[in-house]
Amino acid sequence: MQIKKVTVRKMKMRMKEPFATSFGTMQDKQFLLLEVKDEKGNTGWGESVAFDAPWYTEETVETNLHMIRDFLIPVLLGKEITHPDEVGALFSPIRKNNMAKAAIEGAVWDLYAKRKGIPLAEAIGGNRERIEVGISIGIQENLARLIEKVQGYLDEGYKRIKVKIKPGADIDVIRGLREAFPNVPLMADANSAYSLDNIDLLKQLDVFDLLMIEQPLAYDDIFDHAVLQKELKTPICLDESILSLEDVRKAVEMGSTKVINVKIGRVGGLSEAKRIHDYCMANGIPVWCGGMLEAGIGRAHNIALTTLPNFVFPGDTAGSSRYWEKDIIKPEVVVEDGFITVPDEPGIGYTPDFQTIDEFTTASYHFE
Numbered sequence: 001m002q003i004k005k006v007t008v009r010k011m012k013m014r015m016k017e018p019f020a021t022s023f024g025t026m027q028d029k030q031f032l033l034l035e036v037k038d039e040k041g042n043t044g045w046g047e048s049v050a051f052d053a054p055w056y057t058e059e060t061v062e063t064n065l066h067m068i069r070d071f072l073i074p075v076l077l078g079k080e081i082t083h084p085d086e087v088g089a090l091f092s093p094i095r096k097n098n099m100a101k102a103a104i105e106g107a108v109w110d111l112y113a114k115r116k117g118i119p120l121a122e123a124i125g126g127n128r129e130r131i132e133v134g135i136s137i138g139i140q141e142n143l144a145r146l147i148e149k150v151q152g153y154l155d156e157g158y159k160r161i162k163v164k165i166k167p168g169a170d171i172d173v174i175r176g177l178r179e180a181f182p183n184v185p186l187m188a189d190a191n192s193a194y195s196l197d198n199i200d201l202l203k204q205l206d207v208f209d210l211l212m213i214e215q216p217l218a219y220d221d222i223f224d225h226a227v228l229q230k231e232l233k234t235p236i237c238l239d240e241s242i243l244s245l246e247d248v249r250k251a252v253e254m255g256s257t258k259v260i261n262v263k264i265g266r267v268g269g270l271s272e273a274k275r276i277h278d279y280c281m282a283n284g285i286p287v288w289c290g291g292m293l294e295a296g297i298g299r300a301h302n303i304a305l306t307t308l309p310n311f312v313f314p315g316d317t318a319g320s321s322r323y324w325e326k327d328i329i330k331p332e333v334v335v336e337d338g339f340i341t342v343p344d345e346p347g348i349g350y351t352p353d354f355q356t357i358d359e360f361t362t363a364s365y366h367f368e
């Protein structure tokens, strides 16, 4: 197949509620939506998960637009491709910029699966008919409010609760939650808010029987995490520190992590995400699918990824209505009793809703 045309849309969608982490609060989600077209007029869709500011990784909506327009599309347009795995190889001379690469590669994966007439999940080797889902809850103004939120999501059926912690809102928050919910699968995400100076504090978390603690230390560290893991019973899960299979291999060999949060955008695409999955499965490291507050297209890609067998823990892929008044796909992603049914239509299995997409588009660019 050949990519003959790419449309990049800049989107802005308001989330129902702000999402607060240790590094800031977001309510207006800006992102890029990509549509690729082949020589036969088939289309595939991808979503860039870069935020408008570089607080999660260094990438932003604007740096992604620059990379996609000025480097990635020129490499891809008109090239003969037989499998989406080749896209990563084409992009390999361009360093990092993983979210930009993943957005295009994701669109090519969707297109590839549609051309074959099979669901994306099947195209990557997944075989689950439904996936188990958890929820990630941002920092709340007080514990009572957090407990109320957790109860609401448990009532909706979510199977694992992740909460954000930061210095000053950590031990007391987790203790309060554990007292309120003694048996709920619970985990904490620190988004790099601590250092080894806080080792005594982090050790106090061990008594709360957390599934894992996500990214307690620096976003680019694997050494200090290995030091910390030796002191903790709670498994460490790396998020920000993992940009590739190579990062995973080193972190696993060093003992820095016992679980991996796989985010397609952070690792540069579905092909690399699958390689990470396969390596972790072979090495006894469970993985789960993280979220980037995606709209429907990115969410659909996460659902497909989660059908691989070593996605052991419920992911952060909640239903559309947890984020949006109106999502950009039809049907929206629905969670029932804590499960999402994996679509069986070709490709991502959800149809882009052009009316909603147009409503939230702030600029569009065409390349052919």
Ligand SMILES: O=C(O)CCC(=O)C1=CC=C[C@@H](O)[C@@H]1C(=O)O
Pocket: 021, 056, 136, 137, 189, 191, 239, 290, 291, 292, 293, 294, 316, 317, 318
């Ligand atoms: O619901 C989701 O999509 C997950 C949200 C979530 O936890 C995160 C989204 C984006 C950046 C981080 O704050 C965070 C994470 O670190 O996993």
Ligand SMILES: [Mg+2]
Pocket: 189, 191, 214, 215, 239, 240, 261, 290
């Ligand atoms: Mg995280």
